[in-house]
Amino acid sequence: MKPIAPKLKITSIQRCSRANLETTRSEFELLVAKQEKRLRNFIIKHFRDENAVEDIFQQTLIEAYCCWDSFRGDAKRATWLFGIALNIIRNTARRSPQYKFHFTSDEDLELEQAEGSDPMQHCMKNEFSIKLESAIGNLPNDLRETLILVVQHGNSYQEAADILGIPIGTVRSRISRSRAQLKSIYDLYMD
Secondary structure, eight states, X not given: OOOOOOOOOHHHHHTSOOSSHHHHXXXXXXXXXXXXXXXXXXXXXXXXXXXXXXXXXXXXXXXXXXXXXXXXXXXXXXXXXXXXXXXXXXXXXXXXXXXXXXXXXXXXXXXXHHHOSOHHHHHHHHHHHHHHHHHHHHSOHHHHHHHIIIXXXXXXXXXXXXXXXXXXXXXXXXXXXXXXXXXXXXXXXXX
């Protein structure tokens, strides 16, 4: 059974003029079917709010569909799609300071507490996670974005370079600098 791409707002799609509408639509639906889960997870790493994730996901699909014909072929279509998502994520975060913070629900905290048997170990693990998340959040934007693409999302250096529109050597340098800045926190808690 062929996966079906999420239905987009028709009014937004109708604004996109197409010469080969059916070919474009089938290619687009195939790309979305292959990348939907990965794209949603990519957005979730930046925004925990379900509504924000859905909004950014929809905006990404609309933008990709409308710009389908402007794809230059410098990278894979999937990489191009993630680049569009990253730009929308950046713009949303820049405009909405509410998305810069992540709050944990009471249910998540209770579940976390139930899983850990040793309170001291749980406390150290929790403190490490908080410090690491804070340190990643305090990295300069270019280092943080590169680190998230490679480490959290599992993109190759080349894929990250394509998404960010930078040389692969710059990706390597940014990852190295990010790891060096985060190493002190790791050493403090893992010794």
